Amino acid sequence: MGTFFFYLKGTSIWDFVPKHGDSYLIKEIVKIRNDLVVALGGWDRAIDGLSRFVVGNKFLSGKVYDVLRVARVKKPWMSCVWKHFIPPKHSFTVWLASRGRLTTKDRLTFLNLDDVSCYFCRSSPESIGHIFFGCSFTTVVWAEIRKWLGVARDMSTLASAIKWIKKKFKGCRVKDRVVRIAFSSTIFEVWAARNVINFDGGNVSTQDIIARVKTTAYRILYKLNPHFRFTF
Ligand SMILES: [Zn+2]
Structure with a gap:
């Protein structure tokens, strides 16, 4: 079980900032990432949490869907302030x-x-x-x-x-x-x-x-x- 790595245009999914001209698909992926961060309670937890959904080489996307379905939140919080120590x-x-x-x-x-x-x-x-x-x-x-x-x-x-x-x-x-x-x-x-x-x-x-x-x-x-x- 390793850390979950996923890259968009050569940048880690966790650092990727979508631009105006990016494709619909990329923007949707970023939306899911942001929802996950909110659903799992922060960036660090989302990174750790996603790693739990990787078994061998298999990514259990159904489990991620379950998490999102339960706690779907429309808007992401600002990543620069989304840290567990900030109220x-x-x-x-x-x-x-x-x-x-x-x-x-x-x-x-x-x-x-x-x-x-x-x-x-x-x-x-x-x-x-x-x-x-x-x-x-x-x-x-x-x-x-x-x-x-x-x-x-x-x-x-x-x-x-x-x-x-x-x-x-x-x-x-x-x-x-x-x-x-x-x-x-x-x-x-x-x-x-x-x-x-x-x-x-x-x-x-x-x-x-x-x-x-x-x-x-x-x-x-x-x-x-x-x-x-x-x-x-
Ligand atoms: Zn004033």
Whole structure:
């Protein structure tokens, strides 16, 4: 019984990212892969899990079908944040944001809102692009988080940030993990803060968000390795 290897266009099925011009078949295979990742509870588990379906040289596709049939989920989560140490609610928020699915005011035009401005800065229309990477409020949060992590690069859009983090921090070093945790946690906390202001009329400062992101990161890292000495 070995690790399940399958290649698409010379790339491991697990790393393959479909492009616009790829064939229908390839896109369908990738969809099944993503469903499997969700059904089995993460990338590592999917890779291990599929290996269990290989007996000798035979791949028991019927068993895979059973798994998918039971837990078919329509959309994949973002692979860069789909790691067992990242809270699912954080991954889910990043995934929703990356798919343009968070209900920012620009998506609620049917409500004819009088005030379409951002809850943080009150000076620009609220959109996903604005609240995460265009807003002066969030810029302060990111600057502080990047300084804390020692990450010099500025991030201008969610898509480019995810792509960059996926490439640069894909390993299992503490730094890789903490960057991914902090990134998804920041997205989550910014969105949560926006909702506190919107629904509860509360007030959230940049320092509140930064403190929450750091606490989340320390808590998870401590859980992963209680003996690790944090130098940041
Ligand atoms: Zn703003």
